[in-house]
Amino acid sequence: MIRVLATVDTFARQQKRRWVAELRRGVKLTRRAIEHGVAGVSRQVAKAWVPRRRRLDRAWALRMPKLLRPFKIAGERLRNLPLIVRNLSRKALLYVWGLRRPFLHWRSRRRRMQEKWTAIRFEARIEQEIERLADTGGPLVVGPWLSEVGYETLYWVPFVRWFQSAYRIKADRLLVLSRGGAAAWYADITPHQLEVFDFVAPETFAAFNASRSEGPGGTIKQLEPSAFEADLVARAQAEWGVRGARVLHPSLMYRLFQQFWAGNRSLEFLDEHTTYARIAPPPDAAAPLPALPADYVAVKFYSAQSLQDTPETRRVLRELLAGLAERHPVVMLDTGLALDDHGDYAFAPEGRIVSARAWMTPRNNLAVQTRLIAGARAFVGTCGSVAWLAPMLGTDTTAVMTDVRFLNVHLHAARRVYRVLDAGRFTPFDLGALSSLGLGLSGIGPAETGPHRA
Numbered sequence: 001m002i003r004v005l006a007t008v009d010t011f012a013r014q015q016k017r018r019w020v021a022e023l024r025r026g027v028k029l030t031r032r033a034i035e036h037g038v039a040g041v042s043r044q045v046a047k048a049w050v051p052r053r054r055r056l057d058r059a060w061a062l063r064m065p066k067l068l069r070p071f072k073i074a075g076e077r078l079r080n081l082p083l084i085v086r087n088l089s090r091k092a093l094l095y096v097w098g099l100r101r102p103f104l105h106w107r108s109r110r111r112r113m114q115e116k117w118t119a120i121r122f123e124a125r126i127e128q129e130i131e132r133l134a135d136t137g138g139p140l141v142v143g144p145w146l147s148e149v150g151y152e153t154l155y156w157v158p159f160v161r162w163f164q165s166a167y168r169i170k171a172d173r174l175l176v177l178s179r180g181g182a183a184a185w186y187a188d189i190t191p192h193q194l195e196v197f198d199f200v201a202p203e204t205f206a207a208f209n210a211s212r213s214e215g216p217g218g219t220i221k222q223l224e225p226s227a228f229e230a231d232l233v234a235r236a237q238a239e240w241g242v243r244g245a246r247v248l249h250p251s252l253m254y255r256l257f258q259q260f261w262a263g264n265r266s267l268e269f270l271d272e273h274t275t276y277a278r279i280a281p282p283p284d285a286a287a288p289l290p291a292l293p294a295d296y297v298a299v300k301f302y303s304a305q306s307l308q309d310t311p312e313t314r315r316v317l318r319e320l321l322a323g324l325a326e327r328h329p330v331v332m333l334d335t336g337l338a339l340d341d342h343g344d345y346a347f348a349p350e351g352r353i354v355s356a357r358a359w360m361t362p363r364n365n366l367a368v369q370t371r372l373i374a375g376a377r378a379f380v381g382t383c384g385s386v387a388w389l390a391p392m393l394g395t396d397t398t399a400v401m402t403d404v405r406f407l408n409v410h411l412h413a414a415r416r417v418y419r420v421l422d423a424g425r426f427t428p429f430d431l432g433a434l435s436s437l438g439l440g441l442s443g444i445g446p447a448e449t450g451p452h453r454a
Contacts (some may be wrong), residue, residue: 181367
């Protein structure tokens with residue numbers, strides 16, 4: 001075997017030497033051919049240049065007077081030198097002034113790049129903080145969530161679900177601290193959930209939110225932890241029976257998503273930090289309800305920046321409510337609770353319009369609304385709050401507004417999410433379009449509705 005291999009190796013070496021020799025010979029022949037061709041071309045060029053040079057000499061002799069003409073013209077223009085200097089100076093000044101435009105563009109671009117890099121570094125620090133929370137290995141308190149329902153359903157719950165999935169946090173490590181019976185929204189994340197209203201009175205809760213809304217910055221968004229929240233976390237730890245738990249505070253999400261809400265980040269950024277899922281309604285024990293009308297429509301109108309409380313808005317909403325009641329029983333989800341800066345539009349129940357206010361308490365109002373929306377054939381309400389939740393419960397939703405400026409980013413995100421989840425149909429309805437056309441709901445005929453989606 002060794003001899004055969006040696007023979008093969010010898011043969012290969014011989015073939016390699018022969019190929020190399022042939023290659024060198026080919027290169028040498030090619031080089032000679034190129035040199036011969038270049039020499040021939042040079043001879044032809046030199047031969048063709050002799051008569052051309054003679055023609056050029058004759059042309060030079062004939063055109064010499066024409067060549068002297070510019071000097072004559074230059075002499076004439078020297079007499080007009082002051083005028084020429086003035087015109088050229090003006091053009092030079094205009095040119096120099098025009099040079100400032102690229103500089104201004106560069107300065108603006110530089111400022112935008114600095115802002116972008118500052119935001120990226122800021123987001124990187126937040127993500128590092130989130131990673132440190134995940135790496136602690138101990139119990140984590142999620143929350144407490146005290147601000148708007150819309151941000152909780154559309155962003156906070158998916159953000160917590162992403163945090164648990166991305167960092168493989170065991171469900172037993174998490175304790176969700178929310179309010180109003182929102183436990184069902186977190187049911188697939190962790191079984192450990194506590195109610196804020198078990199620790200503080202609704203009046204205290206409302207007073208805290210009012211103080212934040214009226215204080216510096218004027219917002220109830222949890223942009224940074226407060227002493228009130230720290231006290232809630234301490235009570236929750238004592239109830240849970242743990243000590244030294246770290247906190248996944250909503251301020252992390254608010255700070256991380258602020259560039260997305262400002263329109264400076266794409267939906268891919270949201271996808272990288274959220275995980276959306278359909279939500280199951282709470283059990284009967286968590287939100288007991290009386291007998292409900294068959295095939296009803298759930299309705300919740302409240303005042304917001306996107307639906308200003310004006311006489312015209314109230315008139316249109318009243319007509320919309322009356323039109324719905326003509327076709328289906330209506331259950332109004334007005335709570336009568338002043339827990340945030342959004343006030344419900346209060347319409348008197350009559351005929352086939354039923355108010356769910358009597359079934360709600362501060363401790364269970366969100367659980368009751370969740371069950372009512374999940375059991376409805378459709379939901380109609382202000383664009384925001386539980387309108388973001390309704391499609392995740394599988395309920396077709398019509399979200400009304402009068403000013404879409406405050407909702408563009410949220411609508412863009414919501415439509416993408418509901419399409420991916422195959423959730424209930426989501427239809428934004430701008431009431432302002434009716435008034436701009438001089439129309440009201442009474443001027444629009446009743447439309448046929450499709451079958452109820454389970």
